[in-house]
Amino acid sequence: MTQRLYSYLKDPYLTHLPTWVLEIGELDGRPFVILNDTVFYPEGGGQPADRGRLGELRVVDVQKTDGHIRHFVDGPAPTVGTSFRAELDWSRRFDHMQQHSGQHLLTAVADRLFGWNTTSFHLGPEVCDIELDTPSVEQEQLDEIERFIGDVVREDRAISSRQVEPEFLETSNIRSRGLPPGHRGLVRIIDINGLDECACGGTHLRSTCELEAVKLLGTESIRGGTRLFWVAGRRVLDRLHRHELRNRRLRELLGAADEELPEVAELKIEQQKQARRRLQRLEQRWAQAAAEALSSRQGPWVEAHFEETGAGPLGQIARTTVEKSPDLAVFLTAEDEKGAYFVLAKGEQSEVEPAQVGPLVAKALDGRGGGKGAIFQGRASSLERRDQALAALS
Ligand SMILES: [Zn+2]
16 A cells, blocks of 8 residues: 555644544444544654544544554544544654654764664653664763764754655665565655655654754663663753752752762762671670570570560570570560561470460460471561460460
């Protein structure tokens, strides 16, 4: 089939259009309409579908199937012949035009400066990326691409489209990643004056100055190639704005200037690690002292409760106590901000059986636990009925 020249291709700056319903249908329960002409771009070539309104209906997706453009709407499709005003979500579309034209320019410059081919393009809601057929990219090369693009933006080069015969592609230098299956008829070419020609069905800016800027963000390796992340147009300022807000917050939190933020953050993390290690050492010494005190008491059961103590130190106190006094058994509980814990442990010469009384204690504390032989430990839902747990020991 031949490619029909819809209004969104004839004039990508057209934001609304009087139109009427040619055909209606449904796909997987989603109603759609086909119009006699449209300003809505259907998803394709890396560029997402447009959004907007058809009269009162919201257009939630636009897809091209067998040459027909299906406008999926958020309500029952109107009858065939209904006419209304198609209204484009222009700020979303203009953003897509900035990103897509930015991609053409970026691809052309990467090829011109370093001979890298672009093998795919993805226009994300926040960030765009292209895949380049090079295993690695240096920061200096990214800087050079960015500077070159900046020059082209300032040169205010015209971006235009025209239609050519498909055979023309084979004999020209026009970039093309192959025509879509079933394509017949003329092929649309996007031309950045004096710099690049590319077969493309997308919507584009009319001049490089409307790109405002292109900022390369970073790369990652992928299947022998390199994925390059970037943003163009208004997204550059939006991103800078978010960076500034984040930096301001970090400056307040860390009490440092922008340039010092990474070093100050590194220092704070190191200090925190040291403090944690010191806390662990103190906790161990404290557990040792607590076990010392418990081991001097009389059995057969010794019990104690510890506030602001976790399951780890609690187990350590229990084990150390019965090591020091093998004729004792201990029942210990503790609580910290994460929950409540209990432990039962017996020394070698103690005759009580933690594994037998453990489940009774767990039940009294509405908790769960486990263990075999000399130790039984677990978590408690609450320590309110600690007295009942104590009663279960005897
Ligand atoms: Zn394109």
